[in-house]
Amino acid sequence: MMEKQIHLWAFLQGIGFFPSGWMHERARPEGVFSMDYYARVARLAEQGCFDAIVFGDQLQSRGAGGRTPERMAMPTLDPVSLLAAMAAVTDHVGLVATVSTSYNTAEMLAERFGAMERISGGRAGWNIVTTAHPATAPNFGEDDLPPKDERYRRAKEVVAKACELWAAMDREGPMLPQGRPVLVQAGQSPDGRDFAARTAEAIFCPAANIEAGIDFRNDLRSRVADVGRNPDGVRIMPGLSCVLGGSEEEARAAHTAILDLADDALAIEYLSESLGCDLTAFDPLGMIPVETILDQTILPRADIARAVTPAQEKGTPLGAFAANFMRHPRGHNVFLGTPEQMADMMIEWRDAGACDGFTLQPSYMPGGLEDFVEQVVPILQKRGRLRTEYPGTTLRETLGLSAREAVTA
Amino acid sequence: MTRPFILSASIAEATFAVPETAAPILQAAEAAGLDLLVMGRSGERPFDAQVLLAWAAPMTTRLGLVATVPASNAHPFHVARALSAIDFLTAGRTGWSVIPEGAEDGMAEDMVGAARALWDGWGSDTLILDKASGRYLDAAKVHASNYEGPFFKVAGPVNAMRPPLGHPLLVVDGDDPIAISDADLALIDEDGAAPTATKRLLKVSPDADVASLITRFEAGEIDGVHLTLTNAAAQLPEIGARFTSLVEGRAHEAGDLRRRLGLPIPQTASNQPGGAVIPENA
Known part of the structure; x- marks a missing residue:
């Protein structure tokens, strides 16, 4: 029997996973403004037989309290445009764009993804998000986000309507090679997981360790089965970052070197954005200003209190707290080791x-993508865990799903 | 610089939405010496022009790419972001034409105002990208847009970047005009009222008399011509052959469209004007 195959997606938004990554000697911060860069990384992903390239998205300005960060890399170029351009220079790799259901109409979404689906020859995917950042609302003439249950209710309606519109586009022609784009979701809350279970064909999630991954996948698969869908029709794709080295020590040293590129000022900018409150005027050696944070944050206060209060009680200075916070961006698994060890870990998961x-x-x-494609991909291929060529041309074929599938909205 | 004769055409064939058709048409448009290819037009929305523009970016090297944007089915924040990205991908070859059809009166103009305010939130020299000092940008050059019009209220600035052109070229179609006094290009009819714009392109049929067009161009009456393609694959080679004397010598010109076509560089009140400059050797 064939060994279990590993699917790979490349999350390529920005200049890398670590806030200090843009300063690395093998980072190209100027590249993200040029077609050459996108052509190069798209071809690299295809060379590595990745299923898809994924771009996240934000609809708010970066920073906190109206202050624009100076030390954080922050291009958030429109993902649909970047992926459409990448479609022109590749033949097989899927193209998954994150687009909000709260700030687009079904008509806008259907037109954009319908066009992506046609011009890419059936390689389009839509990462459906409801947009949770409060600073988004003023860019769309509103003071506040709609409440969460309202956002998910709207998301269901918008997805169902978009599917009707794609069916109509497909009938009118030119046909949509997959019928409609592949639907992707990344919700973590119970609302988000239920929505994903009903809708998604692939799910992106954080899983800091193997146990968290098993729990999440089991939970999602049972939710998928509960709504009458086949759990094998859903790909679960936790995030994974890495720093590779010739030995474990080398990888750890390289990881430390990346983190050391960040000074307190960058760490505090990153923390400020994550807490939704500008802390850049505070002394890095001083106490964490918890009262100010809870007073000024635009994010849910209870969540923020849970994140900062224990450190304040321990007397951790602001700069040290920010630096530690930045070491573990967004709860994802960060692998440090040799390419062989990384392949072992991936197979184990x-x-x-x-x-x-x-x-x-x-x-x-x-640089980080180059290293993975050159050093880890060949090992996975040699061990029979990663394809050496694409099975077809559409993203659904690449994912091993039925070529044209109807939605269960 | 001598004043360039501007050769423009629009395409709205539904089959342009698939790569097998679009790729040879883009090649033919470049070979014909076209300065601008307008994707979509008033009354015809066979595809999402912004997506096709982005796809066309790496397929072309000098062609100006203009997206029609329906004011009735778009939001300025999304449009400003997409055009910013596409203008980087094309290194300054992007334009847009807002179609008022189906939208309330004033909405198209409001969209233009909002998008410009979103782009103007960034100075042209905002980015630093200095790895040694850790300074990515100069925050003093980033400003909220706080645009408030009759239809759109947008805090901004655009969360992408000022485009290389400053503002992508704004094209106004005389058949479906919008009330903007400082558009870059107007597509005008022989008899119709001409919208005000820096450059005026006369709508002609592919068999128009070239000699008389040259006379009118030299008299300053028009700045070029615009053709409505109905069968692009067949028409583009003919157009290239007939108009070749007008665009000769410019066919391989690169560089941003405002400089090539002699169009003004957008000014802003608070920021360094012009298009975004990306520092090299970061």
């Missing part, structure tokens, strides 16, 4: 049912 594959988040770009 796959065989344990912790995932169907991984969403690689290179620590800096394009």
Whole structure:
């Protein structure tokens, strides 16, 4: 019997996973403004037989309290445009764009993804998000986000309507090669998981360790089965970042070197954005200003209190807290070791049912992607865990799903 | 610089939405010496022009790419972001034409105002990208847009970047005009009222008399011509052959469209004007 295959997605938004990644000697911060860069990384992903390239998205300005960060790399170029351009220079790799259901109409979404689906020859995917950042609302003439249950209710309606519109586009022609784009979701809350279970064909999630991956996948698969869908029709793709080295020590040293590129000022900018409150005027050696944070944050206060109060009680200075916070961006698994060890880890997760594959988040770009494609991909291929060529042309074929599938909205 | 004769055409064939058709048409448009290819037009929305523009970016080297944007089915924040990205992908070859059809009166103009305010939130020299000092940008050059019009209220600035052109070229179609006094290009009819714009392109049929067009161009009456393609694959080679004397010598010109076509560089009140400059050797 064929060994369990590992699916790979490349999450390529920005200049890398670590906030300090843009300063790495093999990062190209100027590249993200040029077609040459996108052509190069798209071809690299295809060379590595990745299922798809994924871009996240934000609809708010970066920073906190109206202050624009100076030390954080922050291009958030429109993902649909970047992926459409990448479609023109590749033949097989899927193209998954994150687009909000709260700030687009079904008509806008159907037109954009319908066009992506046609011009890419059936390689389009839509990462459906409801947009949770409060700073988004003023860019769309509103003071506040709609409440969460309202956002999910709207998301269901918008997806169902978009599917009707794609069916109509497909009938009118030119046909949509997959019928409609592949639907992807990344919700973590119970609302988000239920929505994903009904809708998604692939799910992106954080899983800091193998147990978290197993729990998440089991939970999602049972929710998928509960709504009458086949759990094998859903790919679960936790995030994975890495720093590789010739030995474990080398990898750890390289990881430390990336983190050391960040000074307190960058760490505090990153923390400020994550807490939704500008802390850049505070002394890095002083106490964490918890009262100010809870007073000024635009994010849910209870969540923020849970994140900062224990450190304040321990007397951790602001700069040290920010630096530590930045070491573990967004709760994802960060692998440090040799390419062989990384391949072992990936196979272990796959065989344990912790995932169907991984969403690689290179620590800096394009160097981090180059290293993975050159050093880890060949090992996975040699061990029979990663394809050496694409099975077809559409993203659904690449994912091993039925070529044209109807939605269960 | 001598004043360039501007050769423009629009395409709205539904079959342009698939790569097998679009790729040879883009090649033919470049070979014909076209300065601008307008994707979509008033009354015809066979595809999402912004997506096709982005796809066309790496397929072309000098062609100006103009997206029609329906004011009735778009939001300025999304449009400003997409055009910013596409202008980087094309290194300054992007334009847009807002179609008022189906939208309430004033909405198209409001969209233009909002998008410009979103782009103007960034100075042209905002980015630093200095790895040694850790300074990515100069925050003093980033400003909220706080645009408030009759239809759109947008805090901004655009969360992408000022485009290389400053503002992508704004094209106004005389058949479906919008009330903007400082458009870059107007597509005008022989008899119709001409919208105000820096450059005026006369709508002609592919068999128009070239000699008389040259006379009118030299008299300053028009700045070029615009053709409505109905069968692009067949028409583009003919257009290239007939108009070749007008665009000769410019066929391989690169560089941003504002400089090539002699169009003004957008000014802003608070920021360094012009298009975004990306520092090299970061």
